C-alpha cells in the first residue's frame with residue numbers, strides 16, 4: 001500500500017507572507033489601484049507604508065515600499081501604484097488580477113502619522129502623483145477629523161486623468177452618508193479639495209508651491225494664509241517637490257517634526273529617483 005502522503009495532491013505553492021488580490025482598477029496608462037486581503041495580525045497607523053512585491057525570476061522576493069492607501073479600520077488593504085514601463089516590480093505588478101498573490105511584509109513604518117504633529121486647527125495634505133496614497137488613508141480615518149477641524153487636500157499632477165483616483169475618493173468621502181450623519185451637513189466644508197494640473201488645461205492649475213506663494217489657493221478656498229499657530233501639514237511627492245514645499249512651509253513659520261518630536265509639518269518621499 002502507498003503511504004497516504006504520496007497519493008495526496010501536491011499543495012498549491014504559496015508565496016511567503018502571501019496576501020490575495022481582491023480587486024484591481026486601472027486609472028490611466030501609468031496608474032492603477034488594487035486591494036488585497038489584510039493579515040489578521042497587521043496593525044498600522046494611517047499614513048504608514050509597508051514593503052510589498054512579487055517573487056522575482058531569481059526566486060527571491062522583489063519588494064518595494066508602498067504607502068497603505070486604506071484606513072486602519074478597513075478589513076482589506078488598498079494600494080495606489082505607478083506603472084514604470086521598465087520598473088523591476090511595477091512592469092509585472094501592473095498585470096495582477098483578483099485571486100493572484102502578492103508578498104506583503106507586515107512591518108508598517110513612516111513619518112506621515114498624526115502623532116508626529118502638534119495639535120492644530122487645519123491640516124494640509126500636500127501631494128503630487130502617487131504621493132496621494134498616504135492621504136487616501138488619513139482622509140478616511142475619523143481620527144483625522146477628531147484632531148483637526150478642517151482638512152485641505154492639495155493634489156497636483158501633470159494631467160487631469162492622473163487626478164481621477166484622488167478625485168473620486170475625495171468626492172465620495174465629502175458626500176459620504178455616514179460621515180455626514182456623524183459630522184453633520186457641513187462635513188463637505190471640513191474636507192476641502194484643491195486638485196491642480198500643470199501640463200494640461202483644467203479648472204484649477206499650477207504647482208502647489210506657486211499656488212501657496214501667490215496666495216491663490218487661500219483666496220480660492222476662502223482661507224487665511226498658513227499660520228504656525230493653527231496650521232499643520234504633511235508633504236508627499238518627489239524629492240524636488242518635498243524640498244521646495246518644505247521651504248515654502250518654513251517661510252510661513254512651520255517647523256519639521258517627527259514621531260519622537262512632534263512639530264508643525266512632516267515629509268515623506270513618494271518614491272526614490274527622478275520620476276518618469
Ligand code: FAD
Nearest residue numbers: 064065066067081082087088089090133270271273274275
Ligand atoms: P523602481 O526601480 O523602484 O523605480 C524606477 C524609477 O521610477 C525610479 O527611479 C523613479 O524615477 C520612478 N518611480 C518609482 N516610483 C514612482 C512613483 N510612485 N511615481 C513616480 N515615479 C516613480 N510607489 C507607488 O506607486 N505607490 C506608493 O504608494 C508608493 N509608496 C512609496 C513609499 C515610500 C516611502 C517610498 C520610498 C517609495 C514608494 N513608492 C510608491 C515607490 C515604490 O517603492 C517603487 O519605486 C515603485 O513601485 C516602482 O517600482 P519598480 O521596481 O517598478 O521601479
Ligand code: A2P
Nearest residue numbers: 128156157158198207208209238240241244275
Ligand atoms: P510640473 O509639470 O510643473 O513639473 P513629476 O511627474 O515630474 O513627478 O511631477 C508631478 C507634479 O508635480 C507635476 O504637476 C509637477 O509640475 C509637480 N512638481 C514637480 N516638481 C515640483 C517642485 N519642485 N515643486 C512643485 N511642484 C512640482
